Amino acid sequence: MSVRGEGLVGPGGPFEVVRGEDGRLEYLNAPRTLVEFVEATWAHGDRPFLVGEDRTWSYREFFAAATALARRFTAEYGLRPGERAAVLMRNRPEWQVAFWAAQFAGLVAVPLNSWWTEGELAYVLEDCTPSVVLVDGETLSAVRSPARRGGARVVVFRGRAEEGVERYEDFPAPDPHGAPPAVEVRPEDDATIIYTSGTTGRPKGAVATHLAQAGAAVHPRFHAAVGALARGQVPGTGPAPVALMTYPFFHVAAFTHLYAVMAAGGTIVLMRAWDADTAVELIDRHRVTHWSGVPATALQLLDAAERAGNPLATLVQLSTGGAAPPPVLPARLAERYGTRVEPRTGYGLTETSGGVLAHAGDAYRADPAAAGIPAPAVEVRTDERGELLLRGQSLVRGYWRDEAATAAAFTPDGWFRTGDLATVGDDGRIAVVDRIKDIVIRGGENVYCAEVEGVLHGHPAVADAAVVGVPHPVLGEEVAAVVRLRPGAEATGGQLREYAGARLAAYKVPAHVVFGDVPRGATGKIAKRELRESVAGRGQERVTRTV
Structure with a gap:
């Protein structure tokens, strides 16, 4: 079976799709409203x-x-x-x-x-x-x-x-x-x-119809079925999941995991506010099998479990979303838990009503930079710039009372411009490289911030990292990194630059390293605009001295 799971989506399959009246793919045998x-x-x-x-x-x-x-x-x-x-x-x-x-x-x-x-x-x-x-x-x-x-x-x-x-x-x-x-x-x-x-x-208010949200509720069921087949299991069998929900309910990533658990008759354990040590305790108390959250909290969970010597014995899946995970995450899971805890990630936006790509298990371990395969009712292509465009059932119809923003985001034939740069592999897997606006152009060379952040996350002393561009009088921009170290860990800017230089082309290595907190929003995304203004406000001389 290919990564698209043709046995599931072909004629008569549980996830068969058809063209709707507007030309978009829709699930044939599924609810058409949230009710x-x-x-x-x-x-x-x-x-x-x-x-x-x-x-x-x-x-x-x-x-x-x-x-x-x-x-x-x-x-x-x-x-x-x-x-x-x-x-x-x-x-x-x-x-x-x-x-x-x-x-x-x-x-x-x-x-x-x-x-x-x-x-x-x-x-x-x-x-x-x-x-x-x-x-x-x-x-x-x-x-x-x-x-x-x-x-x-x-x-x-x-x-x-x-x-x-x-x-x-x-x-x-x-x-x-x-x-x-x-x-x-x-x-x-x-x-x-x-x-x-x-x-x-x-x-901006992204407006999803019932048909769109109903499609979003099917996507995680399809990806769960693909994952089960990859593990040699029959989809839909086994005990109902017990999931620890750490996403705030207002975020679309929460909807993706909520829909999956509800469809299976599972249980959702709630956290009013995130705390890694409490999460470890809740996993034990409620025998949690599935954990979901943003990458930053996933890393904090693993740190807390290691400090406590807790094996997270009931956990079988750790899923991240809301932001790009560092490639080191599945490696850390494999090192500590082997194949018992399945790593899972994906890709989705507010405008897609949640996750539309998913990547899990051995495929994720082998290719941690990819975002996964699309759900059946989702079409994918890239334009001449490499921007990822999406079309399908779960896409929103536009922005609330904002025709100009809607026209700017969607092509006349219904493709949504994600603002993300991506590549499509021969097997259909999508790799999201970076945000179009999150590229540092250094002397004419493109530096993808997500790639540099992923490398810095691999350093054992680094707890969190973010990369932005700072002005340069000749090159236009240079690469700057803001790094938060693990408690008790030590590393200099020079050591981190040397670490990055062994893994990246020279022009991608941060010229400046600043130590401090990485500001993130409620969804786990790095507040790049705030960070860029903060770093630029330090002045180049001061930034350089911090390394």
Whole structure:
């Protein structure tokens, strides 16, 4: 079987695809709305679904709560399909209740980034004009005023009642036999507006239809099936996964892993905030089999397990997303755990509704620089610059009320311009080289920051690294690296440059090495704009002295 898994996608296969009316590939035998997808998981009944800090929710309890809240939206609030429901909470079980209640009611769910400032939140609320805002007690103060100005109802979970704010815990207990409201949800209806991180300016709301999100829910099932066949197993057999979710729920990478676990009737163990030592303890306590998170936290998890001498005995898969992983990651896993813990990575964007490429197991160990193979309902090509273009079912329809941004991001025939440079191998595997804007052009030579960062991550003293360009009067730019060392480790800038020089062409070796923290956003991506301004602000003389 090829890497595309023809036995799975051919005629009559479980992941067969067809051309939709708009020319894009679509899954033939799969749910076409998120409501259809979630209703297919009702059969999981009393299996544990969401494990929070203080209680565990079964699938049955979750459905009862979500359908009751959906009926409140329609019957008591009078909300109609297409109105927006903003969700701003930490990773609590109630986040999922709020999100899926919006889907049952035909509302458009708008997950909000809990790391945003009050100003950023106010901007997004004004942009999407929600009819209801669902928050927890920790985040209420950040949105109370803009939500009221916009005329939105506010519901607080785990918070105190106050004027103009309804307390979820005061609502009637959910009817365990209650049904969702009688609302028609169509594949072409909008399901979500997920705002981009805003690293290049104001956040833009990427709008995904139900058909797009339903396609995104199928992608991880396909990649799991390919992985099972590669291991000599029958797809869909074996115990249901127990997954430790460390992605913030507002991020598309969380959706990818949530969909996979829900489809299998698995359990999601939640972390309200990331802590590596706590994660090790939770893996033991709940016998976690699958871990998912950004590469930076994956490396922290491995460090914490090594410090504690903990073998992570129940873990069988460690999956990263949200940012490019350093090539050293699968090697570290193999060195400590052999083939017992399967490494997995992939590629996806807000605009693709989550992961569309995946790379796992022996293939990942052999080629750690690749991002993987595309899902069946995803087409891939590169243009004359080498930019990766994508088209398929899970792509968003555009940006919320921003025709200019939509036209700039999509070709007339529906291909999305990712902004990433990539290569396509003879076997169909995709390697994402770097962001187009994340290249240092040194004397006419292109230096891909991700490549240099990956090499620096391989040094035993390096905990984190980021590479940016700094101005040079003759070369135009030079390569600068910001490095955070492991606790107790020692290394000089000269030693790191020597290490990189043994593995990279001379023009790629950082001319400057700065020691300090690497700023990252909530999704794990390096805040390059902030970092570039910080390094440039030091001045070249000062930067040089830090090495």
